[in-house]
Amino acid sequence: MARAGLTPDRVRDAAIELVRAEGFEELSLGALARELGVRVPSLYNHVTGLDALRATVAAAAVLALDEALSEANTLETIAHAYLAFARTEPGLYRASLRAPDPENTHHEAAALRVLERIEEALSEFPLGPDERIDAIRGLRALLHGFVELTLAGAFEMPRPIEVSLDAVLAVFRRGLETFPAT
Amino acid sequence: MARAGLTPDRVRDAAIELVRAEGFEELSLGALARELGVRVPSLYNHVTGLDALRATVAAAAVLALDEALSEANTLETIAHAYLAFARTEPGLYRASLRAPDPENTHHEAAALRVLERIEEALSEFPLGPDERIDAIRGLRALLHGFVELTLAGAFEMPRPIEVSLDAVLAVFRRGLETFPAT
């Protein structure tokens, strides 16, 4: 019937657009099929199933996040880039949180790259190995928590989020700078 | 048929137990009805629907979190109590994240109380009004982010989570102590 001309790539791209527009939770085979002008079972010619589709989108999302962080190399710049990505692409950010399938090398590599960028943002501080682990965990928690609360609308507005982020980063920086001198 | 003798309270309690045992995402009317030895539609005699049931569990979860934090009044003790609650009751913790319905006064009050406890943990620091807002946001982000990454298993094990939390709190504390002196 007039064949829609789908391919795995086209399906994936449409899924990504759907996630960008509606959010990761809104990704369903029904919505995707509607978007592509096709019946739901037809998607199975191009995708293993919903779970695999989610995994594919997640991989692309991590790649996008990695890209968004590529210009940043200091504590402050990476934090702002991270928050900015989450705010402009909340759907992709949520998707990026999905743990990569161990078999998906590209996905895992990209996730590792993001982690390394965060690690790199702490390289200016002279930290011992254990301290470094703690600092990375702390920074990740800070970034993720800040984003999560921001997206959830948990921060009532009056004071701009970015200003608070800067202040918190200043606290974190100060703590790190005086930390080795315990 | 032999009437199971359900009440809204018993249904709510069973839902809470189910969430504690299986997680908030696993809460479904099917699972709950099975647990109570009743058919699914029978639940509607005691609950408006799944969404209301989730809201009820969420309210109870926030109450439990508030209770778990009740003994803590310093930065360090509240952080550890927070993490401990999330680790021992991951289902309830996840449930507690659901935004309260504005009409549910008890729920909103409990959520506010949790917030006040976090705020109280910062009272020892001499901060200006704006700085205080930033510090609260930062601490909330830190706690929530830490918990989230811990539950997600994002922190590979070798180094104990609590040790890292202590280190991060020390950094945060140090930063706060030297902050006003900018």
Next chain:
DNA sequence: CATTAAAAACTAATAGCGTTAGTTTTAACC
């Protein structure tokens, strides 16, 4: 004690989801 009435449980049905099996149709290639 019998009757009435409310509430609790039921069955049946609908609409949505993802998934599988089996069938038709389209397009490409020899």
Next chain:
DNA sequence: GGTTAAAACTAACGCTATTAGTTTTTAATG
């Protein structure tokens, strides 16, 4: 032009939540 493989389809199943309508049980009331 006929063969073949892939793409799309319909039909069906099992799972969700939900609503409507029915039976049954309990409790209260005359």
